[in-house]
Amino acid sequence: MQIQVISSVNEASSTRFHHKTAIIVDVLRAGSTIVTALAAGAAAIIPVETVMEAKAAQQPGDLLGGERFCRKIAGFDLGNSPSEYDHAAVSNRRIILTTTNGTRALQKAARADYVLTAALLNATASAQAAAALRRDIVILCAGYNDEFAAEDGFCAGLLLDRLQLAGPAPVELDDFGLAMLAFYRNRSSYALETLASGVTGKRLAKIGLQRDIEACAPIDLYKEVPQLLGGMLTRMPI
Ligand SMILES: O=C(O)[C@H](CS(=O)(=O)O)OP(=O)(O)O
Ligand SMILES: [Mg+2]
Numbered sequence: 001m002q003i004q005v006i007s008s009v010n011e012a013s014s015t016r017f018h019h020k021t022a023i024i025v026d027v028l029r030a031g032s033t034i035v036t037a038l039a040a041g042a043a044a045i046i047p048v049e050t051v052m053e054a055k056a057a058q059q060p061g062d063l064l065g066g067e068r069f070c071r072k073i074a075g076f077d078l079g080n081s082p083s084e085y086d087h088a089a090v091s092n093r094r095i096i097l098t099t100t101n102g103t104r105a106l107q108k109a110a111r112a113d114y115v116l117t118a119a120l121l122n123a124t125a126s127a128q129a130a131a132a133l134r135r136d137i138v139i140l141c142a143g144y145n146d147e148f149a150a151e152d153g154f155c156a157g158l159l160l161d162r163l164q165l166a167g168p169a170p171v172e173l174d175d176f177g178l179a180m181l182a183f184y185r186n187r188s189s190y191a192l193e194t195l196a197s198g199v200t201g202k203r204l205a206k207i208g209l210q211r212d213i214e215a216c217a218p219i220d221l222y223k224e225v226p227q228l229l230g231g232m233l234t235r236m237p238i
Helices: 031-037 051-057 102-108 120-132 149-164 175-187 192-199 199-206 210-216
Strands: 002-006 020-025 044-047 065-067 096-097 115-118 136-141 225-231 232-235
Touching: 002 044, 002 175, 020 102, 020 120, 020 149, 031 044, 031 096, 031 102, 031 115, 031 120, 031 210, 031 225, 031 232, 051 065, 051 096, 096 115, 102 136, 115 120, 120 149, 136 149, 149 175, 149 192, 149 199, 175 192, 192 199, 192 210, 199 210
Parallel strands: 002 136, 020 115, 020 136, 044 096, 065 096
Antiparallel strands: 044 232, 115 225, 225 232
């Protein structure tokens, strides 16, 4: 099984997703928020690129969620903090979500055979689900404003670590993947510190969202694997 790791949304434009499984990684914060929402019982997440698209897609009963400049969008029900997406808020609701990087990355990979969403919160489950699909894999790190973000690279390395264990097919990595695997293995006991030290983490901390970094740092808290099908993210059947 060949695995390619893409460093940011910007690098995804020329990437071929056909006949592959794409794993979209956005640890801070959209990926973690999506996993948290589905684990809390949300019916579906509908990722869109713009605020206008979000408003146009909304049907009665749907919630609008997302951020611009890390803040909740005016008139929206929810921001991009995983803690907002608890059972009371989202159970059985569809959520139309737009964020700066994560939802854009999901759109880029829409032509893959399978599109999954991973964060630290569901890393092992995502790796196992992707391996079971028996396609070559592209791990797309959402990044920060079109550039690489350390938290996504760390998660990509964790996924590669778990994919190597998932078997039975031998794993062949590209050079960026090799680097991310080494990065993860070097820092595996320091997930929170790694998230906090990157550009996204520093930005979130600066505006008082340190708690979101803490909420996104646990590894394997959930078994839910969000899968994009027909424009909607739902829990992949286990
Ligand atoms: O809301 C977030 O944490 C980020 C905002 S930023 O542009 O990276 O500062 O968006 P996301 O799409 O979750 O990466
Ligand atoms: Mg991000």
